[in-house]
Amino acid sequence: MVLGRYERLRMSRRMSPGDAVWYLGENRVNPMTISSIMWFDRPIDVELFRERFEQRLLDRHPIMRQRIVPSRLPGLMPRWVDDRAFDLTRHISEDVLPDPGDQAVLQNWCSEERTIPLDRSRPMWHVSVLQGYRGGGSAIHVRIHHSIGDGLAMMALLVTIMDEYDPTTITLHDRSITDVVGGAIATGTQLLSKGAHLARHPSEAVELARDGAEMAEWAGRLLAPQLVERTVLQGQPDGSKRMAWDPDGFPLAEIKRTARANDATINDVLMTVMSGALHRYLEERQALVDDIAMMIPVNLRRPGVPLPRNLGNRIGLLPLRLPVRSEDPRERLHVLQQRMNELKQSPAPLVSRMLIVTTTMFTPVIERGIHRLNQLRSTGVLTNVPGPPLPLHIGGAELLGTIGWGGMTAHLNLSAAFVSVNGSIFSGLVTDAAITPDPELILDHLHAEYASVIERLGAG
Incomplete structure (x- = not known):
């Protein structure tokens, strides 16, 4: 049966503002694409992979079979509409890497794919199964x-x-839930739901009013963050992306010991390592500054709650200034702990989430203005995503490591990530080639800085 436009729209659903902001906010040079790369010790059975993908993902999450239809009316969110021509083979492809199939070849292949925007006429996702990685291995x-x-x-x-x-x-288990969010969600819920109770308990009303004032203050700070000195890591991107990541990883146990020895979190130590790597990179170019401002995604999902059928976004974005001037890791760690503690004790995560949703209600001109304003105050995005702490396989092929990055708004250049799985932490970067054509050099500095941090701050 052929459905008319009205019937198709009636069977569709409107995109939520928290998801629409990522669709409406992308541009030609920075598509809002999340990339994840996994590498394995042997070839992947692509037919088994497609079968599992269909049964365990597509059947449970129908959004993966839906394309996005923009609204014809200003101010309305786009719609999710079933793709009647959906073909799984268009979305999961298989290729063999060119010789020699080494790390450089895989990075170049994935960089070229990351540069290409996803097809807006179809469900906006694609999986490349790449055989011949490092001889007999594979990558996805x-x-x-x-x-x-x-x-x-x-x-x-x-x-x-x-x-x-x-x-x-x-x-x-997302470390950022306990490390960063703190009581922000509870505070927001109280502000929205305690009206009748507060009328009978005015002293509590005063306390919540202070919380509300603090949230308003943070809204101003997030909309207009503190200006920082511009660096060689900022500029005008042209859309060509470069990826670099470490296929071997660092021992998670070593990082945990270093964190415990300094009364710090794993995240504190990783931020210290990244700050030191950027210090080395900038110093090499005689371009040192005091701080580099990065946006830190914070998960706002409740632990243990299954993913909804329609998936969606539940994150906030927090501004964190990385102290890149100092070459002393202990000093950098101390400064980062102070700055992170301020975020932990604030309603910033919840306020950030509210602002992300609210921007979809602005006109495109105002929304682009907000993105550009934040670009003047930020260099990129820095993420830390924990995965399962056990060995994983697909059809017997062992997962050796994984890394992933989110999208970037406006003209941001740098996306840096840490991902942990099976006792190791993997690191990687995505940059725009017009600004930073050599992310592998930052990665080399990150390796050197990791060794320095473990030696100087480790428990011995």
């Missing part, structure tokens, strides 16, 4: 539009296709 490059879901949602989806997947035993 997943690209999914940010409007479908956030980075933690993507990690949860990828876990479902593994041999070991069991929803009762494998869960994702």
Whole structure:
């Protein structure tokens, strides 16, 4: 039966503002694409992969079969509409890497794919299964539009296709829930729901009024963050992306010991390492500054709650200034702890989420203005995503490592990421080639800085 436009719209659903902001906010040089790369010790059976993908992802999450239809009326959100021509083979392809199939070849292949925007006429995701990596291995490059879901949602989806997947035993615990969000969600809920109670308890009303004032203050700080000195990591991107990541990883246990020895979190230590790597890169170019401003995604999902059928985004974005002037890791760690503690004790995560949703209600001109304003105050995005702490396989092929990055707004250049799985933490970067054509050099500095941090701050 052929459905008319009215019937198709009636069977569709309106995109939520929290998802639409990622669709409406992308541009030609920075598509809102989340990329995830996994590498394995042997070839992937692509037919088994397609079968699992269909049964465990597509059947559970119908949004993966839907395309986006923009609204014809200003101010209305786009719609999710079933793609009647959906063909799984268009979305999951298989290729053989060119010789010699080494790390450089894989990085170049994935960089070229990351540069190409996803097809807006189809469901906005694609998976490349790449055989011949490092001889007898393989790799998988997943690209999914940010409007479908956030980075933690993507990690949860990828876990479902593994041999070991069991929803009762494998869960994702996001460190940022306990390390960063603190009481922000509770404060916001109180502000929205306590009206009748507060009328009878005016002293509590005063306290919540102070919380509301603090949230308003943070709204101003997030909309107009503190200006920082511009660096060689900022400029005008042209849309050509460069990827670099470490296929071997760092021992998670070593980072945990270093964190405990300094009364710090894993995230504190990783931020210290990244700050030191950027210090080395900038110093090499005689371009040192005091701070580099990065946006830190914070997961606002409640631990243990299954992903909804329509996936979606539940994140906030927090501004964190990385102290890159100092070459002393202990000093950098101390400064980062102070700055992170301020964020932990604030309603910033919830306020950020509210602002992200609210921007979809602005006109495109105002929304672009806000993105550009933040670009003047930020260099990029820095993420830390925890995965399952156990070995994973697809059809017997062992997962050796994984890395992933989100999209970037306006003209931001740098996306840096840490991802942990099976006792290792992997690091990687995406940059725009017009500004930073050599992310592998930052990665080299990150390796050197990691060794320095472990030596100087480790428990011995």
